[in-house]
Amino acid sequence: QKEVEQNSGPLSVPEGAIASLNCTYSDRVSQSFFWYRQYSGKSPELIMSIYSNGDKEDGRFTAQLNKASQYVSLLIRDSQPSDSATYLCAVSGAGSYQLTFGKGTKLSVIP
């Protein structure tokens, strides 16, 4: 059974701070990792994808992957109230295009 674990939160950070979201996965052969943002009542929106160990930066977002520790994280710098949403970690394995989602971490950015 493939599992993706996230802290459900809520995670509250003040505006302008760094928000750190964490995710662990059970399937050691997982190859592709994604972070999606989901606003209440809306569908998920792709924020970041990462496939190799290390950091990947895109604007205020940085994804970090450590396959040895089976750990992937998302950092949001200069957090804004508009970043308040649920962040879903998703993982796909070798030879599979299917995604396994975590339950999501609810982020609240306080003005």
Added chain:
Amino acid sequence: GAVVSQHPSWVICKSGTSVKIECRSLDFQATTMFWYRQFPKQSLMLMATSNEGSKATYEQGVEKDKFLINHASLTLSTLTVTSAHPEDSSFYICSARGSRQGMDQPQHFGDGTRLSIL
């Protein structure tokens, strides 16, 4: 790029009605489309994987005769909820994956369909 259109956004209908939901990839060809269901405050649960021109693969516990999936072209997949009942009320979301080879093709989601069965 990578726009997925899902229609309708909202459906409210009586118990016993069949409801069809369309999912279209607007600017890319989607070899594979996925159908998810999400209950309030829960994560997305994959219902089925749909490949163009072949039968859908359903996840365990999902009734294939109740949730009919057709993926007749590289840009369109449909989900029909047959004889819907109140327990089928949920948020249904489709996603599509591009047809390029390789693992670096993320899924892009439609806006979802909120289904309410009275």
